Amino acid sequence: MAQQKKMVEAITSRDVDFAKWYTDIVKKAELVDYSGVKGCMVIRPHGYAIWENIQKDLDRRFKETGHENVYMPMFIPESLLQREKDHVEGFAPECAWVTIGGSETLNERLCIRPTSETLFCEHYAKIVNSYRDLPKLYNQWCSVVRWEKTTRPFLRTSEFLWQEGHTLHETEEEAREETLRMLNVYIDFYKETLAIPVVAGRKTEKEKFAGAMDTYTIEPMMHNGVALQGGTSHYFGDGFARSFDITFTGRDNTLQYPFQTSWGVSTRMIGAIIMVHGDDDGLVLPPKIAPIQVAVIPIAQKKEGVLDQAAQLRSRLLDAGLRVKLDDSDKAPGWKFSQYEMLGVPVRIEIGPKDIENNQCVLVKRNTREKLVVSLDNLETAVADALSHIHDEMYNAALKNLEEKTFTATSHEEFLDTAKNHPGFIRAMWCGDSACEDQLKDETGGVKSRCIPFVEEHLADTCVCCGKPAKYMVCWGRQY
Amino acid sequence: MAQQKKMVEAITSRDVDFAKWYTDIVKKAELVDYSGVKGCMVIRPHGYAIWENIQKDLDRRFKETGHENVYMPMFIPESLLQREKDHVEGFAPECAWVTIGGSETLNERLCIRPTSETLFCEHYAKIVNSYRDLPKLYNQWCSVVRWEKTTRPFLRTSEFLWQEGHTLHETEEEAREETLRMLNVYIDFYKETLAIPVVAGRKTEKEKFAGAMDTYTIEPMMHNGVALQGGTSHYFGDGFARSFDITFTGRDNTLQYPFQTSWGVSTRMIGAIIMVHGDDDGLVLPPKIAPIQVAVIPIAQKKEGVLDQAAQLRSRLLDAGLRVKLDDSDKAPGWKFSQYEMLGVPVRIEIGPKDIENNQCVLVKRNTREKLVVSLDNLETAVADALSHIHDEMYNAALKNLEEKTFTATSHEEFLDTAKNHPGFIRAMWCGDSACEDQLKDETGGVKSRCIPFVEEHLADTCVCCGKPAKYMVCWGRQY
Numbered sequence: 001m002a003q004q005k006k007m008v009e010a011i012t013s014r015d016v017d018f019a020k021w022y023t024d025i026v027k028k029a030e031l032v033d034y035s036g037v038k039g040c041m042v043i044r045p046h047g048y049a050i051w052e053n054i055q056k057d058l059d060r061r062f063k064e065t066g067h068e069n070v071y072m073p074m075f076i077p078e079s080l081l082q083r084e085k086d087h088v089e090g091f092a093p094e095c096a097w098v099t100i101g102g103s104e105t106l107n108e109r110l111c112i113r114p115t116s117e118t119l120f121c122e123h124y125a126k127i128v129n130s131y132r133d134l135p136k137l138y139n140q141w142c143s144v145v146r147w148e149k150t151t152r153p154f155l156r157t158s159e160f161l162w163q164e165g166h167t168l169h170e171t172e173e174e175a176r177e178e179t180l181r182m183l184n185v186y187i188d189f190y191k192e193t194l195a196i197p198v199v200a201g202r203k204t205e206k207e208k209f210a211g212a213m214d215t216y217t218i219e220p221m222m223h224n225g226v227a228l229q230g231g232t233s234h235y236f237g238d239g240f241a242r243s244f245d246i247t248f249t250g251r252d253n254t255l256q257y258p259f260q261t262s263w264g265v266s267t268r269m270i271g272a273i274i275m276v277h278g279d280d281d282g283l284v285l286p287p288k289i290a291p292i293q294v295a296v297i298p299i300a301q302k303k304e305g306v307l308d309q310a311a312q313l314r315s316r317l318l319d320a321g322l323r324v325k326l327d328d329s330d331k332a333p334g335w336k337f338s339q340y341e342m343l344g345v346p347v348r349i350e351i352g353p354k355d356i357e358n359n360q361c362v363l364v365k366r367n368t369r370e371k372l373v374v375s376l377d378n379l380e381t382a383v384a385d386a387l388s389h390i391h392d393e394m395y396n397a398a399l400k401n402l403e404e405k406t407f408t409a410t411s412h413e414e415f416l417d418t419a420k421n422h423p424g425f426i427r428a429m430w431c432g433d434s435a436c437e438d439q440l441k442d443e444t445g446g447v448k449s450r451c452i453p454f455v456e457e458h459l460a461d462t463c464v465c466c467g468k469p470a471k472y473m474v475c476w477g478r479q480y
Numbered sequence: 481m482a483q484q485k486k487m488v489e490a491i492t493s494r495d496v497d498f499a500k501w502y503t504d505i506v507k508k509a510e511l512v513d514y515s516g517v518k519g520c521m522v523i524r525p526h527g528y529a530i531w532e533n534i535q536k537d538l539d540r541r542f543k544e545t546g547h548e549n550v551y552m553p554m555f556i557p558e559s560l561l562q563r564e565k566d567h568v569e570g571f572a573p574e575c576a577w578v579t580i581g582g583s584e585t586l587n588e589r590l591c592i593r594p595t596s597e598t599l600f601c602e603h604y605a606k607i608v609n610s611y612r613d614l615p616k617l618y619n620q621w622c623s624v625v626r627w628e629k630t631t632r633p634f635l636r637t638s639e640f641l642w643q644e645g646h647t648l649h650e651t652e653e654e655a656r657e658e659t660l661r662m663l664n665v666y667i668d669f670y671k672e673t674l675a676i677p678v679v680a681g682r683k684t685e686k687e688k689f690a691g692a693m694d695t696y697t698i699e700p701m702m703h704n705g706v707a708l709q710g711g712t713s714h715y716f717g718d719g720f721a722r723s724f725d726i727t728f729t730g731r732d733n734t735l736q737y738p739f740q741t742s743w744g745v746s747t748r749m750i751g752a753i754i755m756v757h758g759d760d761d762g763l764v765l766p767p768k769i770a771p772i773q774v775a776v777i778p779i780a781q782k783k784e785g786v787l788d789q790a791a792q793l794r795s796r797l798l799d800a801g802l803r804v805k806l807d808d809s810d811k812a813p814g815w816k817f818s819q820y821e822m823l824g825v826p827v828r829i830e831i832g833p834k835d836i837e838n839n840q841c842v843l844v845k846r847n848t849r850e851k852l853v854v855s856l857d858n859l860e861t862a863v864a865d866a867l868s869h870i871h872d873e874m875y876n877a878a879l880k881n882l883e884e885k886t887f888t889a890t891s892h893e894e895f896l897d898t899a900k901n902h903p904g905f906i907r908a909m910w911c912g913d914s915a916c917e918d919q920l921k922d923e924t925g926g927v928k929s930r931c932i933p934f935v936e937e938h939l940a941d942t943c944v945c946c947g948k949p950a951k952y953m954v955c956w957g958r959q960y
Contacts, residue, residue: 033603036560037590040553042603045618048549069528073520073639074554074592074623080516093583098592100577101638102627110517112554112578112592123513123522138525143554143622147582158581159553 011342013280018224023153025274029283029342032153039151039158043267046343049291050270051161055141057193057288058163058265061185067137067165072119074142075110080118084243087117090210094146096158112145117211117236117262120166121244124258128168130249134258135178136168154271155228155480162266168246168258175259176235182263183216183233190230194269195286195394196220196276197402198230199425199475201451206434209262213237219450219475220398222275225405225423227450227477230272233263271480276398277367283344284367286394287387294383295340296326299333299352310351313361313379317349320380322387341366346390347383367394406475410460412467415476419444425477429470431463440465440476450475491822493760498704503633505754509763509822512633519631519638523747526823529771530750531641535621537673537768538643538745541665547617547645552599554622555590560598564723567597570690574626576638592625597691597716597742600646601724604738608648610729614738615658616648634751635708635960642746648726648738655739656715662743663696663713670710674749675766675874676700676756677882678710679905679955681931686914689742693717699930699955700878702755705885705903707930707957710752713743751960756878757847763824764847766874767867774863775820776806779813779832790831793841793859797829800860802867821846826870827863847874886955890940892947895956899924905957909950911943920945920956930955 011028012020026032031047043051059069075098082088095111113119124136141163151157165182169175183200190196198218208215212234220230238257241247250256277284287293294317298310307328314326325345327336333350340348350362363372363382367390374382405424409415418426419440426447430436441448452472463470491508492500506512511527523531539549555578562568575591593599604616621643631637645662649655663680670676678698688695692714700710718737721727730736757764767773774797778790787808794806805825807816813830820828830842843852843862847870854862885904889895898906899920906927910916921928932952943950 033606035553035599036557036602037553037555040555042553042599043551045548045550048551051551052549068525069532070525071523071528071531071623071641073515073517073522074625075517075520075639077516095580095582096578096590097580098576099579100575100589102574102576102629103572109580110576119515119522122516126513143551145554149582159555161551 011280011282014223014278021278021280022271022274025278025282025342026153029344031270031283034153037158039148041153041157041159043161046291047270050273050285050289051267053289053291054193054269055163058185058189059141061189062139062163062165065137065181065185067139067167070138070140071142072113072116072123072140074113076113076116076118077108077110079108080122081111083118083121084211084240087211087240091115091146094148096145096147113142114144114146115262115264116140116142116144116164117166117240118244120262121240121246124168125244125246128246128248128258131170131251134168134170134248135174137165137178138167139163139165152271152480154267154274156268160267162264164262164264167261168241169260170248170250170258172237172259175237175261179214179216179233179235179261179263182261183218183231186218186231186233186263186265190218190220191395193286193288194273195391195398196230196272197395197399199402199450199453201453201475203232203451204434204437204449204474206437207449209234211236211239213239217451219477220272220276221402221405221425221477222272222480223278223401224275225425225477227425227479228268228272228275229479230269231263231265234261236260236262276401277394278344281338282342284394285344285346287346287391290344290346291323292325292340292343292345293323293387294325294347294349295336295345296324296349296351297333297336297340298326298328299350299355301328303353305356306351306353309356313349313351313376316379317383320384322383347386349383365390367397408459409464412464415440415464416443419447419476423478425450425475427457427459427473427475428464429460429462430472430474431466431468432471433463433466433468436463436465446478447476448479450477450479491760491762494703494758501758501760502751502754505758505762505822506633509824511750511763514633517638519628521633521637523641526771527750530753530765530769531747533769533771534673534749535643538665538669539621541669542619542643542645545617545661545665547619547647550618550620551622552593552596552603552620554593556593556596556598557588557590559588560602561591563598563601564691564720567691567720571595571626574628576625576627593622594624594626595742595744596620596622596624596644597646597720598724600742601720601726604648605724605726608726608728608738611650611731614648614650614728615654617645617658618647619643619645632751632960634747634754636748640747642744644742644744647741648721649740650728650730650738652717652739655717655741659694659696659713659715659741659743662741663698663711666698666711666713666743666745670698670700671875673766673768674753675871675878676710676752677875677879679882679930679933681933681955683712683931684914684917684929684954686917687929689714691716691719693719697931699957700752700756701882701885701905701957702752702960703758703881704755705905705957707905707959708748708752708755709959710749711743711745714741716740716742756881757874758824761818762822764874765824765826767826767871770824770826771803772805772820772823772825773803773867774805774827774829775816775825776804776829776831777813777816777820778806778808779830779835781808783833785836786831786833789836793829793831793856796859797863800864802863827866829863845870847877888939889944892944895920895944896923899927899956903958905930905955907937907939907953907955908944909940909942910952910954911946911948912951913943913946913948916943916945926958927956928959930957930959
């Protein structure tokens with residue numbers, strides 16, 4: 001019990017210091033180790049297994065919507081990056097540059113991709129000739145580099161893993177459909193797989209991606225009311241196509257520019273999982289991406305028959321297609337309970353001599369600590385049901401948090417008061433002028449427009465900042 | 481038919497110009513496109529899908545042998561790279577260096593990983609404390625960069641994709657077992673999945689990996705008799721552990737250094753697949769990693785019922801778990817035949833009005849062009865059998881080529897004569913002195929020791945070069 005206590009004490013409470021609580025979990029749940037290079041992280045087995053499960057699920061969704069995977073080089077020559085003016089302005093300040101290759105100084109320095117629009121465009125210009133070659137629906141899984149000043153594991157790192165979809169279409173309509181289709185894939189994925197609700201909408205001019213005509217975003221809310229940009233989908237029009245000379249012969253035999261999109265999500269999602277679902281005992285993982293879904297813990301394991309029975313439960317659950325770990329190490333059950341709680345394992349099964357006598361086991365749900373006595377006759381069904389309920393409960397708890405911490409402000413004063421006293425999102429009307437965004441951000445010390453939600457409401461007639469006629473309802477909030 | 485002819489004519493014959501034939505396939509089978517950065521390639525959907533299938537298969541084998549995936553940063557600070565003397569000497573000349581990050585010159589330049597021993601060591605030093613923490617069985621899938629002067633798609637590129645396993649063990653014995661276990665995983669994978677036989681053995685001192693005590697290798701032979709280093713597994717002893725201060729408290733309570741291995745294979749394997757199995761009509765893909773295993777081609781598809789029947793065959797084969805493509809585009813069947821031959825699709829199914837009348841279809845094997853008339857009643861079995869036979873036939877054809885092009889030389893003269901006139905491997909005795917390796921390489925213009933095979937034979941008493949007493953039989957050959 002001493003060891004168990006020590007582990008639990010080692011975590012800062014979520015409500016006392018959210019930032020420290022986050023860092024503690026990241027380390028104690030063995031998700032990440034810091035590396036010798038500033039802002040770069042080692043993703044450890046438990047963290048990487050979460051990422052693999054995320055990849056598997058998303059990759060299936062991408063392929064079901066007709067996308068193919070490719071791999072582009074990690075280097076972008078400076079001249080290529082400069083081909084699209086807005087794009088280079090947005091990314092140049094964050095670039096890492098290779099200037100020496102094989103002991104020779106390069107004639108032209110190479111940027112390590114911060115994102116790969118330019119590389120996809122260069123390739124598309126070569127392979128697209130006719131409307132018959134369209135659409136091109138490509139995606140790649142890779143690492144990208146953005147030289148960040150302040151870094152935090154998963155949330156903001158100089159190197160991170162992500163996927164970036166890049167597509168090319170015959171018409172504006174098709175490209176716009178694709179932009180929203182992929183945003184919806186993200187929304188579904190967050191809900192169905194990560195058990196995270198999001199606010200979805202369009203970014204304001206000021207918050208758009210460098211070079212995009214429209215940027216759409218999903219914004220989950222962390223437990224403390226702060227937003228995390230959870231994924232974006234961009235519509236580029238034919239701007240990149242013009243800059244990179246991508247043309248095709250249309251159905252009417254004229255030369256045309258195609259329309260383009262890109263969309264991406266990253267390892268940052270693991271940060272969202274931690275901050276939406278985690279608690280004072282550690283990680284709480286959504287069952288669909290948990291590397292271990294069920295931990296089987298034998299009680300009084302030296303008693304005859306206990307380990308045998310535990311091993312049987314393990315193999316029954318494996319046969320049912322679940323990811324299971326039996327911990328038969330010589331550590332105390334209490335230590336094991338804490339350990340698998342820290343790792344976020346959704347279901348714990350305890351099995352001891354008395355349980356065996358009664359043909360039962362004890363099932364403990366990580367999210368609610370609910371204990372269920374389960375007959376061994378219907379173990380598989382009980383565990384499957386528990387995992388399914390856990391997912392729903394986690395989603396509903398996150399939704400409740402989102403709803404409780406979403407406020408409405410109809411006056412400037414109310415906006416400032418809410419921003420000061422109530423962590424969370426603020427719904428408020430806006431005139432459309434970015435000067436008002438700047439002013440609100442300054443006055444509140446960081447509250448920014450998250451998005452213009454797809455679901456709009458008419459809360460008032462005037463902009464919450466300047467009082468001029470309002471154009472949009474905006475969802476505002478602080479962000480990671 | 482004009483289009484079909486044009487496609488076929490566009491490929492250089494394998495026997496006329498092997499290098500050009502290779503490049504033609506790489507382009508025509510849409511595996512790769514060149515990028516604007518010297519030596520970096522765009523891996524296109526067909527090429528990347530092959531890589532994904534390779535990954536899936538190997539990753540399963542790694543996990544079955546107890547390994548876990550992680551992700552290390554792509555940057556290695558210069559001082560970290562320099563910690564192991566032999567290692568840095570081997571890799572420094574090929575490094576790409578980042579000197580500027582976020583518009584500031586870095587205090588210490590960062591190498592983009594050419595391989596990650598140093599990063600794993602830095603991490604292991606932090607997380608390993610006791611014998612209870614061992615073994616550590618880690619693997620990572622990533623891209624690495626080695627600044628190459630002469631590059632060729634898949635075979636030698638400045639950036640390539642690979643996996644690198646890095647493991648740490650309590651004893652030398654365990655680490656040596658791991659080194660050979662993983663070499664055997666590669667041997668099995670080449671045979672069972674890629675249908676490629678290899679010569680396996682130990683590298684000579686001269687050909688060892690920088691920093692390794694022993695390097696083991698698998699060497700498949702390409703159709704033209706040239707070797708490709710197909711994968712390596714290294715035993716490091718405790719050399720890296722000492723350089724990086726990795727210690728653990730042993731069972732006897734003393735501080736000890738652990739023993740280490742690393743092992744890797746890369747996208748270069750796709751080059752081997754092309755050069756071992758390909759022919760004058762294009763790629764020939766081993767069924768297990770073919771992105772499309774069966775192409776269904778309707779004949780006279782405008783005739784009533786043909787497309788329906790073709791779609792039925794497609795869905796029956798999909799249900800049987802196969803990767804199937806139905807090509808119902810308006811191109812001529814002949815063009816389609818050529819196209820899927822070029823892409824290396826193992827099985828083609830032709831279905832036309834006459835076939836439907838006779839409740840049959842025509843099955844064509846890519847490797848032998850054998851045509852089988854198959855009753856629709858046992859379509860699934862017939863296709864599964866064909867795929868299985870194709871794999872075996874491809875393996876046997878490659879084995880025949882390897883055996884026919886493996887020669888024995890027992891005198892210096894015979895060695896030089898064989899090297900000059902018979903492309904392939906030469907088995908010959910060697911004294912163990914690297915001066916003899918140098919001399920043979922110079923005299924033959926590039927024939928090097930591939931390995932000291934696990935299966936040794938006593939061909940003669942003396943070294944084929946210097947005439948001194950022989951220690952080993954070596955397999956020699958030119959390499960890519």
